[in-house]
Structures are given as structure tokens and as C-alpha cells.
Amino acid sequence: MPINPSLVKEFESITGKEQVLTEQADLQSYSYDAAVLTPVVPALVVAPTTQEQLCKTVKTAYDNGLPITVRGSGTNLSGSTIPQGDGMVILTNRLNKILEINEEDLYAVVEPGVVTAQFAAAVAAKGLFYPPDPGSQSVSTLGGNVAHNAGGLRGLKYGVTKDYIMGMEVVDYRGELIKTGSRTVKYVTGYNMAALMAASEGTLGVFSNMTIKLVPPPKASKAMLAEFDDVNKASEAVAGIIAGHIVPCTLEFLDQNCIRYVEADTRAGLPVDAAAILLIEVDGGHALLVEEDADKVMDVCRKCGSTNIRIARNAEEKLKIWEARRGALPALARARPTTVLEDATVPRSQIPAMIAAVNATAKKYSLEVGTFGHAGDGNLHPTFLCDRRNKEEFTRVEAAVDEIFDVALKLKGTLSGEHGIGKAKAKWMEKETNRATMEFNKNLRLALDPKLLFNAGNKFV
Amino acid sequence: MSESTPTSQPVSTALRNLADNLLKLDDLLISCMRCGFCLAVCPVYGATMKEADATRGKIALLEFLSRHMINDPEAVNDRLTRCLLCGSCQAVCPSGVKIMDIFLHARSIVREYLGLSATEKLIFRSLLGRPKLFNALLGMSAKFQGLFLREVDPALGTHKAPMLSSFIGDRHFPRLAGRSFHSRVASLDEAAGSSGLRVAFFPGCVSDKLFPEVAEATLKVLRKHGVGAFLPDGLACCGIPALSGGDMTAYHTMVAENLALLGDAGFDRLVTPCGTCAATIKEFWPKLADGYTEKDKAVIRDLQAKTIDITAFLCDVLKVELPAASAGKTRVTYHDSCHLRKSLGVFEQPRSILKSLPGHEYVEMAEAERCCGSGGSFTLKHYDLSKQIGKRKRDNVVAVDPDIVAAACPACMMQLMDMHSQHGDRVKVRHVVEMYADAL
Structure with a gap:
């Protein structure tokens, strides 16, 4: 539905004409994100370039009853930036300034549109470290990372996005700026609203800036690849490493299907007969300590029956070891036109049960699947391969995904480890929690968004 | 993903044909999974931050156009041309989407629907496709350019042309060479030199007309290293301007002229100082040779293997010995x-x-x-x-x-x-x- 021209003028007077998009071709290009869902074309797109413009844009939209979807780079896999047909998109990608990097107090203040990898690079240039590294970091925005509590490969040791939010300024439904948190390590003076904003998926307000914790980078690291002829043995190795009080910075897993897809795509010489491989990296403050940890990790893997272990002796070999993991998504994505990438997460010990269920489900529905993921976090990415144009096949994929969610919940896991709920999994929320929780969520949301205009249809139905 | 509802407006036959032609690209379009990794490297998106300027946006719009979800080919074409065809996106695409193929075909399909502008027709068909006429006209322009050029930076050798600003903007550019490379060296047909190699020399339009010193330097280098040069009179443009402009007729004319001149000449390599010409000959000529004769296809395959840019020729073929780095001034x-x-x-x-x-x-x-x-x-x-x-x-x-x-x-x-x-x-x-x- 076309939007009232006088309202368009009002937005133009806030941000300037250039930052308001109303042409069909432009609007259509904000109808999708990286989730495999039906596109929905918004009625209007506005891209504020200052905090003041952002506040006024939110206020004007809210006062006029426009549904609001906030979008950074639109890389999420849950459909949380697919707008509503009569609604607007507020783009935050032009609010992309790093306002401060404080080397003495180890924090940075950023606008929401700063690109994750660019931020990590700017921080690294000052000799500091921002660990969260979601797969889309080359393009994802920090605002989007907070809104989805993005994870990545370093979650086990370094935590995820929420562990790095010290404070935030958020635009509420009245267009007012709300402050929470501080630049200090300790802070108990208010509600911990920054924690509430993590994974809120644009449903509680619009982020204006974030204060982000930084840490010193590790001084040494060591990478290893361990092959197993049985998924259970790989899983025991994961448990054994943690039980041995070693926390690797990355502990990644590829199952046999996935190894075979990668090998077919890259011819990198991967062990296609292995049931699973673990890619492990330990890091720390001193090379000798790291060596010691690496030895212990290899010991555990051997004891758990690893058939072959390789350790990288130099940077080149390290790169080679990680090649298999880097190649996982491209290999799966190239095998068939459509890639349905899930992230159901289970307690670590349940990984073998989860893998078995994924493969049994794929077989039941005659589907191709490959699984890789963050073994240390129990966060697996079963990836179904299909062609979204083939409706019959896609129906089978949807059925298989539903079954996998059921299994994940039965194994006391969760629907999503790091991709978010968005529209894709909203209908499942009650199943993971209960009716009362959903009502509580709704009440909470109504308090912060009385007209339910902030990304309605996301998080829960 | 279920299909979105097509727009309800009535659709003309021409528009239906356009959509049907785009649907032929569907197998290529479908492989884009909308991950958005192209946004990180797209220079146009980097400047405007608009999704429709990035590859993901353009591919989505083409898909929507082919499915009648948008019925505005002009608007889509406008976005489609806001692309440098630099290939940065294709280099990082995890799904391996054949982006260059999509864009070149789509440009030609949409162009066919919209038609070429008079200027485009003049440039692609009358000038670039007819090298002798082009050379003659440029020769005359070079003589008279003093009438409208203003020198801006003698050190860089740049000029501007206020009288032409409506056409070329206020850009600063080198003067058209008083004598193009071609007017000095019309053709060459040397035997293999002491290196045992004889190469076809493809100077490229920009070197020939604006930077003849680049073409001359290339020739000097070939001679110095004992490489015989073959340069037939009347080489046409490699075709990339027409290809990116969506004018396939002009493109095929240019390729055909070049094939006729290069086909039977016998040489070990085709060397060019232009990265764009090299990429066009190596990548696009073979891809777009479907309707060609078997003989032309064979020539193209041969050229694909033999074409090399001058820096790679020096390092990888001649394996010239380069002295160790010296810290000069x-x-x-x-x-x-x-x-x-x-x-x-x-x-x-x-x-x-x-x-x-x-x-x-x-x-x-x-x-x-x-x-x-x-x-x-x-x-x-x-x-x-x-x-x-x-x-x-x-x-x-x-x-x-x-x-x-x-x-x-x-x-x-x-x-x-x-x-x-x-x-x-x-x-x-x-x-x-x-x-x-x-x-x-």
C-alpha cells in the first residue's frame, strides 16, 4: 500500500530526501534477508545518518502507527529483517561511526551500523581484541549482532556478543533516548537493559549506540585437526577436553556428509572416510602454556580413539587446517541452489544423538544434509540442500526441520543457538517455553511497545 | 519459500517476453542465497549503501522482474547499470553464483526490451565496430581538440573540456594522442626473435588512442627480449564496451573482425598491456561463442589459452630475471x-x-x-x-x-x-x- 505523501515529506524533512526511498525497485530490494522465506515489500525505507535523525524517525513512525523493522546489512538467517507490507524499514547502515576506542579502559563506543569485521580490524590496529566472529562478520553490523546475540567460532572460550555489551543507548517508542549500562566494569545502578536488548531482534526499541568491552589478544595459538571413525568418539573427545580443564578458543566439528561435500568442492585432501573431524585451536598468554594445552588436547583425542591427528607447525599449516571449516558453507551452498542452514543447539554431550537424528530425518524425507558446527557449544548447523523452486521438495525440508526442532527440545536443547527466532521459528517459541512465558514476553513487550509496531510477527506470533 | 504474488497490473506481451527471457537465467539466479557477503566488497554499495546497488539487490530484482513481482524494467535496468563489472562480488561469493554471466546476459536482455540510445548505437555500432573509421575520426579530433580542451595539470598531462561538460562531466583526462600508436605502427609481422617466441600484440583501444606510450613501451619490451610481434592492421575493440552496454550485435561484430585477423596468423601468445582486454578475450569470448562456426570456436579456444597480460608474460613466460629490490628515492x-x-x-x-x-x-x-x-x-x-x-x-x-x-x-x-x-x-x-x- 503506498504511503501517505505528506508523511513521506515529513521523513524527508528529518533525514533529507536522499535518505528516504519510495521507488518500487528500491523497496523491493529490502523485501528479503538471508532466511529462506517469502519476501515482503515495505512501504517505505528511511536511512537516518545521525542519532537525532534516528530519534525523530522513530517518533514520527510510531506516532503515525507505521510498523517498524530495523535493518543493518540484512544478513540474518531468521527472517527478522523481513518487513511488514504496510510498514517501514529503518536502515542503520549509515550510522556507522566508531565513536571511541579507549585503550586504557578497554572499551569502545560504536554506532549500530559499524560492520563487525571492520570494527575488529580497527580494534586490532590498537593492539586489542573483539572476539565475537559470526560467519557474516565481513558484512554484518554490530547493531544486528546485538539484536541477534550473534555467536561465532570463539563462543566456548570468549563468549558471544552479549558478553561484550557494557552499555547502550536505545531509542524508545516515543523517540526518546534511553541509557543503560556504563563504561565501568561494574554497574548495578539500573535494570540490566543492555542484556535484555541482546537477542531482542528489533522488538523492544532501536539501538543508537553501544559501549563494547574489549580484551587483550592472545599471544600464542595452536591449531589441530583430529579424525574419528565414530561420531561418539569425537563427542567423547570434546567432553574429555573440557573435563581436562582446557577451554579451546575454537572447537569445531564436521560430520562425514559435510567432509565429503567440502572435499568434492575443494579437493583439499580431506579424510572422506572419517565419520567426523574436530578442528581445535587453543590459545593463551604464553607459547609454552599453549603448547602444553595442545599436547593435552591431542592426548585426549588419542585416548578417545582418534584415528589421525595433525597439528599445525606454522601459520601456513594452520591456514590449511582451517580450510576444511572455511570451505564448509561454500561447499554446501554450491551443491544445490538452496541452503537451509539451521542452528538447533543441544547440550554438548547430546551431539551424537543430535547428529544421528539429523541423518535419520534426512533419510526419512529423502533429503541431502551436511552438518558442521561449534562442537564445544553443542551448536550444530545441520544444512539441508534443496531447490526452493521445487515446492514438493521444500515441503519435505520444512517437515524435516520441524522434526529436528522436536529432537533438539527433547534433548533439552534450544531452537536457536545463534541465528535467532525471527519469523522462521516464532511458532515454535511456546513449545520451548510455555504459555505463561509467552504471556510474560507479550506483557514485557507491550510495556516497551504499546502499539506492537516494533518488528511485530517476530520472536513470537 | 513460497512464491510471492505477482503484481496484479496487466502485463504487455513485450514485458512478458522480457520476463520469459530473464527466466532463462533462473538456474543462475536461484543459486544466490542472499547471504549478502557481496555487500562487503561491492564498490558501488560502499559508496551509496543502497541494497539495490549491491549484487544481492540486483540479482533479487532480476528474479522479481522475471516473476512479474515488479513490472518496471527501466528502474531495474537503471540499478543494473550501476555496476562496474569489477567481479569483486564473484570473487567472494560463497555460493559460486556466476554473477558476471548473469549481469552481461541480463543487460543484453533488458537492453533488447528498452532499446539502445542514439549515442550508444553511434559508439558501439558505428565507431568501435568499425576500427578504421574510428581511427580516422579520432585522428581528426586529435588535431582539433586544442579548440575545446583546457590544460589543467601540466605535470599529469590532464585537460578538461568545459564545452562538452554536459556529455562527459567535468572530468580531467589525458589529451588524445597527437598521433595514435596505430598511426605510427599500422601493422607488424615479425618472425620469432631470439626468445623463440612470436606473439600477437593487442594494444587495446585506450592504449592506442590515449596512452600510445604504453603500447610503445610494450613493443620496446618485446623487442628487447627477442620476441617477434604480429599486429594486423585493423584490429577492432575487444568488445567489452558493447558487452557491458548490452549491445550483443555490436559485440559479435567486433569479435568477428578480430577473429578474422587473428585466426590463421600463427603465434605463441597474444600479449596485451590492458587487463580488461585480456580478461574479455580469455573469459567472455569463449562464454559467448555459442552461435559461432566450429572454426571460430577453435580460434577462440586457442586465444583463450594464449592470451596473457604483459606483466604475466614477462614474469611467467619469459621468466625475466628481476634484480633484487633496491631502496631508491x-x-x-x-x-x-x-x-x-x-x-x-x-x-x-x-x-x-x-x-x-x-x-x-x-x-x-x-x-x-x-x-x-x-x-x-x-x-x-x-x-x-x-x-x-x-x-x-x-x-x-x-x-x-x-x-x-x-x-x-x-x-x-x-x-x-x-x-x-x-x-x-x-x-x-x-x-x-x-x-x-x-x-x-
């Missing part, structure tokens, strides 16, 4: 042409050459591989955008404070000259082969 940095780096994988060779030059010190700039914003006809159609992208390149060059910025593609050289001249920078723009030839 003249600071030189290098800009990667997209076609060389992303299409042909040539990026070490020009750097090795520059690092070996006596009296020079090589410095690497930030984002050397990022597109300069020239993109051939892109800069004519979207000059403001091109300038905006070029400014980032210019800033990266200036940040390392060089005396010379070198490139191995004349189209990039034009853009770099314009940017540095506009900003009054004391930075010379030179081709790697010119500098190598100077040192011989």
Missing part, C-alpha cells in the same frame, strides 16, 4: 586492476616488477585490490558515483605518499589521472610496463 605504489586481479589472478607479477626497478622504493597502499571506479562506460553513465568510488582509491594512494601510482590497465590509469588531477595531487600515473621499459 622514487616511491611507487600499485593499484590492482579488477580484471587482472579478480578475473585473471595477476597481482604478484606487476608488484615483482615494480619492486625490482632501480632507484625506486615500492610501497603497498591500503585496499590496493579495491576497484578504482572506472568500469569503462560506467564512468560515462554514472560519473558522480564513479568519482565517489575513485575518491576512496585516491585517498588510499595519497596516504602512502608516492611519487608514482602504477597500474597495468589503461582504463584504471584514466580514472587515477582524473582523480589525482581533480585533487591537485603531485602523483604521476604510469603503466608498469612503461616503468619496466624505462629501466631497460
Whole structure:
């Protein structure tokens, strides 16, 4: 539905004409994100370039009853930036300034549109470290990372996005700026609203800036690849490493299907007969300590029956070891036109049960699947391969995904480890929690968004 | 994903044909999974931050157009042309989407529906497709250009043309060569030299007409290394301007003329100082040869194997011995042409050459591989955008404070000259082969 021209003028007077998009071709290009869902074309797109413009844009939209979807780079896999047909998109990608990097107090203040990898690079240039590294970091925005509590490969040791939010300024439904948190390590003076904003998926307000914790980078690291002829043995190795009080910075897993897809795509010489491989990296403050940890990790893997272990002796070999993991998504994505990438997460010990269920489900529905993921976090990415144009096949994929969610919940896991709920999994929320929780969520949301205009249809139905 | 509802407006037969033709690209379009990784490297998106300017946006719009979810080919075409065809996106695409194939075919399909403008017809069909007429006209223009050119920067050798600003903007460009390379060296047919090699020499339009010194340097280098040169009279443009403009008729004419001249000549390599020509001959000629005769297809396959840019020819074929780096006084940095780096994988060779030059010190700039914003006809159609992208390149060059910025593609050289001249920078723009030839 076309939007009232006088309202368009009002937005133009806030941000300037250039930052308001109303042409069909432009609007259509904000109808999708990286989730495999039906596109929905918004009625209007506005891209504020200052905090003041952002506040006024939110206020004007809210006062006029426009549904609001906030979008950074639109890389999420849950459909949380697919707008509503009569609604607007507020783009935050032009609010992309790093306002401060404080080397003495180890924090940075950023606008929401700063690109994750660019931020990590700017921080690294000052000799500091921002660990969260979601797969889309080359393009994802920090605002989007907070809104989805993005994870990545370093979650086990370094935590995820929420562990790095010290404070935030958020635009509420009245267009007012709300402050929470501080630049200090300790802070108990208010509600911990920054924690509430993590994974809120644009449903509680619009982020204006974030204060982000930084840490010193590790001084040494060591990478290893361990092959197993049985998924259970790989899983025991994961448990054994943690039980041995070693926390690797990355502990990644590829199952046999996935190894075979990668090998077919890259011819990198991967062990296609292995049931699973673990890619492990330990890091720390001193090379000798790291060596010691690496030895212990290899010991555990051997004891758990690893058939072959390789350790990288130099940077080149390290790169080679990680090649298999880097190649996982491209290999799966190239095998068939459509890639349905899930992230159901289970307690670590349940990984073998989860893998078995994924493969049994794929077989039941005659589907191709490959699984890789963050073994240390129990966060697996079963990836179904299909062609979204083939409706019959896609129906089978949807059925298989539903079954996998059921299994994940039965194994006391969760629907999503790091991709978010968005529209894709909203209908499942009650199943993971209960009716009362959903009502509580709704009440909470109504308090912060009385007209339910902030990304309605996301998080829960 | 279920299909979205098509728009309810009535659809003309022509529009239905357009959509049907685009549907032929469906198997290519469908492989885009909308991950958005292309946004990170797209120079146009980097400048405007608009989704429709990024590859993901363009591919989505083509899919929507083919499915009648949008019925505005002009608006889609407008976005489609806001692309430098630099290939940065294809180089990082995890799904391996054949982006260049999609864009070139789509441009031609949408162009067929919209028709070419009079200017495009004049340039693609009457000039580029008819090299002799083009040369004659440019020869005359070179004589009379003094009437409308104003010199802006004698050091860079740039000019502007206020009287033509409505057509070419306020760009600063090199004077048309008083004598094109072609007017001095019309043709060559030398036997293999002491190296045992005889190569076809493809100077490329921009070297021939604007930077004849690049073509001459290439020839000097070939002679110095005992390589015989074959240059037939009347080589046409490689075809890329017509291809990117969506004019397949003109494109095929140009390729046919070149094939007729190169087909039976017998040579070991085809050498060019232009990264864009090299990439066009190696990548696009074979891809777009479907309707050609078996003989032409064989010639194209042969050319695909033999075509090489001059820096790779020096390093990989002649394996010239390069002296160890000397820390000289003249600071030189290098800009990667997209076609060389992303299409042909040539990026070490020009750097090795520059690092070996006596009296020079090589410095690497930030984002050397990022597109300069020239993109051939892109800069004519979207000059403001091109300038905006070029400014980032210019800033990266200036940040390392060089005396010379070198490139191995004349189209990039034009853009770099314009940017540095506009900003009054004391930075010379030179081709790697010119500098190598100077040192011989």
C-alpha cells in the first residue's frame, strides 16, 4: 500500500530526501534477508545518518502507527529483517561511526551500523581484541549482532556478543533516548537493559549506540585437526577436553556428509572416510602454556580413539587446517541452489544423538544434509540442500526441520543457538517455553511497545 | 519459500517476453542465497549503501522482474547499470553464483526490451565496430581538440573540456594522442626473435588512442627480449564496451573482425598491456561463442589459452630475471586492476616488477585490490558515483605518499589521472610496463 505523501515529506524533512526511498525497485530490494522465506515489500525505507535523525524517525513512525523493522546489512538467517507490507524499514547502515576506542579502559563506543569485521580490524590496529566472529562478520553490523546475540567460532572460550555489551543507548517508542549500562566494569545502578536488548531482534526499541568491552589478544595459538571413525568418539573427545580443564578458543566439528561435500568442492585432501573431524585451536598468554594445552588436547583425542591427528607447525599449516571449516558453507551452498542452514543447539554431550537424528530425518524425507558446527557449544548447523523452486521438495525440508526442532527440545536443547527466532521459528517459541512465558514476553513487550509496531510477527506470533 | 504474488497490473506481451527471457537465467539466479557477503566488497554499495546497488539487490530484482513481482524494467535496468563489472562480488561469493554471466546476459536482455540510445548505437555500432573509421575520426579530433580542451595539470598531462561538460562531466583526462600508436605502427609481422617466441600484440583501444606510450613501451619490451610481434592492421575493440552496454550485435561484430585477423596468423601468445582486454578475450569470448562456426570456436579456444597480460608474460613466460629490490628515492605504489586481479589472478607479477626497478622504493597502499571506479562506460553513465568510488582509491594512494601510482590497465590509469588531477595531487600515473621499459 503506498504511503501517505505528506508523511513521506515529513521523513524527508528529518533525514533529507536522499535518505528516504519510495521507488518500487528500491523497496523491493529490502523485501528479503538471508532466511529462506517469502519476501515482503515495505512501504517505505528511511536511512537516518545521525542519532537525532534516528530519534525523530522513530517518533514520527510510531506516532503515525507505521510498523517498524530495523535493518543493518540484512544478513540474518531468521527472517527478522523481513518487513511488514504496510510498514517501514529503518536502515542503520549509515550510522556507522566508531565513536571511541579507549585503550586504557578497554572499551569502545560504536554506532549500530559499524560492520563487525571492520570494527575488529580497527580494534586490532590498537593492539586489542573483539572476539565475537559470526560467519557474516565481513558484512554484518554490530547493531544486528546485538539484536541477534550473534555467536561465532570463539563462543566456548570468549563468549558471544552479549558478553561484550557494557552499555547502550536505545531509542524508545516515543523517540526518546534511553541509557543503560556504563563504561565501568561494574554497574548495578539500573535494570540490566543492555542484556535484555541482546537477542531482542528489533522488538523492544532501536539501538543508537553501544559501549563494547574489549580484551587483550592472545599471544600464542595452536591449531589441530583430529579424525574419528565414530561420531561418539569425537563427542567423547570434546567432553574429555573440557573435563581436562582446557577451554579451546575454537572447537569445531564436521560430520562425514559435510567432509565429503567440502572435499568434492575443494579437493583439499580431506579424510572422506572419517565419520567426523574436530578442528581445535587453543590459545593463551604464553607459547609454552599453549603448547602444553595442545599436547593435552591431542592426548585426549588419542585416548578417545582418534584415528589421525595433525597439528599445525606454522601459520601456513594452520591456514590449511582451517580450510576444511572455511570451505564448509561454500561447499554446501554450491551443491544445490538452496541452503537451509539451521542452528538447533543441544547440550554438548547430546551431539551424537543430535547428529544421528539429523541423518535419520534426512533419510526419512529423502533429503541431502551436511552438518558442521561449534562442537564445544553443542551448536550444530545441520544444512539441508534443496531447490526452493521445487515446492514438493521444500515441503519435505520444512517437515524435516520441524522434526529436528522436536529432537533438539527433547534433548533439552534450544531452537536457536545463534541465528535467532525471527519469523522462521516464532511458532515454535511456546513449545520451548510455555504459555505463561509467552504471556510474560507479550506483557514485557507491550510495556516497551504499546502499539506492537516494533518488528511485530517476530520472536513470537 | 513460497512464491510471492505477482503484481496484479496487466502485463504487455513485450514485458512478458522480457520476463520469459530473464527466466532463462533462473538456474543462475536461484543459486544466490542472499547471504549478502557481496555487500562487503561491492564498490558501488560502499559508496551509496543502497541494497539495490549491491549484487544481492540486483540479482533479487532480476528474479522479481522475471516473476512479474515488479513490472518496471527501466528502474531495474537503471540499478543494473550501476555496476562496474569489477567481479569483486564473484570473487567472494560463497555460493559460486556466476554473477558476471548473469549481469552481461541480463543487460543484453533488458537492453533488447528498452532499446539502445542514439549515442550508444553511434559508439558501439558505428565507431568501435568499425576500427578504421574510428581511427580516422579520432585522428581528426586529435588535431582539433586544442579548440575545446583546457590544460589543467601540466605535470599529469590532464585537460578538461568545459564545452562538452554536459556529455562527459567535468572530468580531467589525458589529451588524445597527437598521433595514435596505430598511426605510427599500422601493422607488424615479425618472425620469432631470439626468445623463440612470436606473439600477437593487442594494444587495446585506450592504449592506442590515449596512452600510445604504453603500447610503445610494450613493443620496446618485446623487442628487447627477442620476441617477434604480429599486429594486423585493423584490429577492432575487444568488445567489452558493447558487452557491458548490452549491445550483443555490436559485440559479435567486433569479435568477428578480430577473429578474422587473428585466426590463421600463427603465434605463441597474444600479449596485451590492458587487463580488461585480456580478461574479455580469455573469459567472455569463449562464454559467448555459442552461435559461432566450429572454426571460430577453435580460434577462440586457442586465444583463450594464449592470451596473457604483459606483466604475466614477462614474469611467467619469459621468466625475466628481476634484480633484487633496491631502496631508491622514487616511491611507487600499485593499484590492482579488477580484471587482472579478480578475473585473471595477476597481482604478484606487476608488484615483482615494480619492486625490482632501480632507484625506486615500492610501497603497498591500503585496499590496493579495491576497484578504482572506472568500469569503462560506467564512468560515462554514472560519473558522480564513479568519482565517489575513485575518491576512496585516491585517498588510499595519497596516504602512502608516492611519487608514482602504477597500474597495468589503461582504463584504471584514466580514472587515477582524473582523480589525482581533480585533487591537485603531485602523483604521476604510469603503466608498469612503461616503468619496466624505462629501466631497460
